[in-house]
Amino acid sequence: MAQEQACHLVWFRNDLRVMDNKALSSACSDPQAKVLALFTATPEQWRAHDVSPRQITFLHQNLIELRDSLAKLGIPLICQTTPDFLSAAQWVLDFAEQQQADALFFNHQYELNERNRDEWLIKQQPSFRVHAFDDALLLPPKSVSNQKGEMYQVYTPFRRAFVTQLTVTDFRSVPAPKSRGAILSIEKQQLLFEHDAVEIAAHFPSGEVAALQRLRLFCRERAQDYQQNRDIPSLDGTSQLSPYLAVGVLSPRQCLNRLLTENPHTFDSPDSGSFTWLNELIWREFYHHLLVAFPHLCRHQPFIEWTKHIQWNSSDTDFNAWKNGLTGYPIVDAAMRQLNTTGWMHNRLRMITASFLVKDLLIDWRRGEQYFIQQLIDGTLAANNGGWQWSASTGIDASPWFRIFNPTTQGKKFDPDGKFVRHWLPELRTVPDQYIHTPHEWAESTRVILDYPTPIVDHKQARLMTLEAFETGKNHSLKTE
Numbered sequence: 001m002a003q004e005q006a007c008h009l010v011w012f013r014n015d016l017r018v019m020d021n022k023a024l025s026s027a028c029s030d031p032q033a034k035v036l037a038l039f040t041a042t043p044e045q046w047r048a049h050d051v052s053p054r055q056i057t058f059l060h061q062n063l064i065e066l067r068d069s070l071a072k073l074g075i076p077l078i079c080q081t082t083p084d085f086l087s088a089a090q091w092v093l094d095f096a097e098q099q100q101a102d103a104l105f106f107n108h109q110y111e112l113n114e115r116n117r118d119e120w121l122i123k124q125q126p127s128f129r130v131h132a133f134d135d136a137l138l139l140p141p142k143s144v145s146n147q148k149g150e151m152y153q154v155y156t157p158f159r160r161a162f163v164t165q166l167t168v169t170d171f172r173s174v175p176a177p178k179s180r181g182a183i184l185s186i187e188k189q190q191l192l193f194e195h196d197a198v199e200i201a202a203h204f205p206s207g208e209v210a211a212l213q214r215l216r217l218f219c220r221e222r223a224q225d226y227q228q229n230r231d232i233p234s235l236d237g238t239s240q241l242s243p244y245l246a247v248g249v250l251s252p253r254q255c256l257n258r259l260l261t262e263n264p265h266t267f268d269s270p271d272s273g274s275f276t277w278l279n280e281l282i283w284r285e286f287y288h289h290l291l292v293a294f295p296h297l298c299r300h301q302p303f304i305e306w307t308k309h310i311q312w313n314s315s316d317t318d319f320n321a322w323k324n325g326l327t328g329y330p331i332v333d334a335a336m337r338q339l340n341t342t343g344w345m346h347n348r349l350r351m352i353t354a355s356f357l358v359k360d361l362l363i364d365w366r367r368g369e370q371y372f373i374q375q376l377i378d379g380t381l382a383a384n385n386g387g388w389q390w391s392a393s394t395g396i397d398a399s400p401w402f403r404i405f406n407p408t409t410q411g412k413k414f415d416p417d418g419k420f421v422r423h424w425l426p427e428l429r430t431v432p433d434q435y436i437h438t439p440h441e442w443a444e445s446t447r448v449i450l451d452y453p454t455p456i457v458d459h460k461q462a463r464l465m466t467l468e469a470f471e472t473g474k475n476h477s478l479k480t481e
Helices: 024-029 043-048 052-072 085-100 114-123 155-166 208-229 242-246 252-262 272-295 293-298 307-309 317-321 330-342 347-358 365-375 379-390 407-414 421-424 440-445 461-479
Strands: 007-012 034-041 077-081 103-107 129-133
Touching: 007 024, 007 085, 024 103, 024 129, 034 052, 034 085, 043 272, 052 077, 052 242, 077 242, 085 114, 114 129, 114 293, 155 272, 208 252, 208 272, 252 272, 272 293, 272 379, 293 379, 307 461, 317 330, 317 347, 317 365, 330 347, 330 365, 330 407, 330 421, 347 379, 347 407, 347 461, 365 379
Parallel strands: 007 034, 007 103, 034 077, 103 129
Antiparallel strands: none
16 A cells, blocks of 8 residues: 655745755755745744844845745745734644644744744644754854853953864755756745835845855955955945844855865964954854853843943934934944945944944934834844944953944044045035044034034044943842842
8 A cells, every 4th residue: 555645844034045054955865855945934923033024035035035946946835814823733733634644844033032932832742853053153052162161251261162063063055955846936026924024125036046145255255355355334345144044045054165265275264354253253153052041142132231220311302313313323323324225234333333323322222222223124023132242341252342443543543534524414415534424623613504414413522421321230130139
């Protein structure tokens, strides 16, 4: 008697690719099994998590590309909209029962709500097997620990241990599955889930092909100069692959393997541009590992306990000036206008703008963190929270609280000729290079009226007030212990 055909379900989340996808590859390892791909859109959960409309639109565009790629392999993609994660897990359970599925395959997500969702599903003791994979990181959380078996709380020793372990780990990419039958016909115009589509910069085309082309180009032509160029926002010196990593169109293994193909001596050259970029990939890993080791980071809590006692400035006027690029500090304003227009911001500028909000305006870092995630096409909880807590001096291995960026000095250092500032602040195009970061000095001396706000705070005074606020918060904490 013929054996009944097995049915394998693949639940896609932030892994929208057919190449180097462990869950998909494993589901397809049985050539006789029927494979169905699932995706659950969760609009209420996305709203609760402040996922940006740009990222949702980008996700939808890449989901269409994934659907088309799967169709060529003979695998249908079923999209279902449910309000939140729990209802999504329940729908997957119900669908699996309807299909009499033998197994469900998915790749782990590491944020708290996502982990709770998957644990809930497994606790229901479904009638099918559940196969979950560590796919989104080079090394899974809890695999890199100190001598006490605990998560590192300082980045540099984490990186050393990480690199040591990585060099003895198999990080080869897994191939795309082979075709499982006839190419499926699909309705090209069909929306996969309802959403308010927004315009996305043409700079971020969707799909695995576009992402891999960008990866190859960067590793071949720009990685060598990454160390020198990565802090200059007017240059195309960074990889700008973060949107693809955020929704899983690219895997970090693909990034590392391509980097080593083009720059084979990366591990032996810690001063090279390619190692500097690898270092950025490891920062990404560090922040994800921290979310698992310290789940309260997923709940808007600072890592450094005493920083809860800082008295923040609640001014909406100051916050709105920062949001809209109207602070009177050109590098800050140009960066915020880049974010508001494109949904992406150069990493050096993320540090400068975050420092300005927290340490010049003394506004709670969580307001900035929320605004960023609401705008970013590449937003992830791990990197966004990690970056904001670093800048705010509230997190693990953060910038010391008494170290405060001078926004004018930062502008002069990283945009000396004002090329970036002039691009985003055309109202300053006539200001000479020498004064581009202090335009009102030039305007006053030449009696020119600028259509640009005067600085909303004096940096020197703001710095003293911030030092006092942090000192007071720290002392208050000591008294209450």
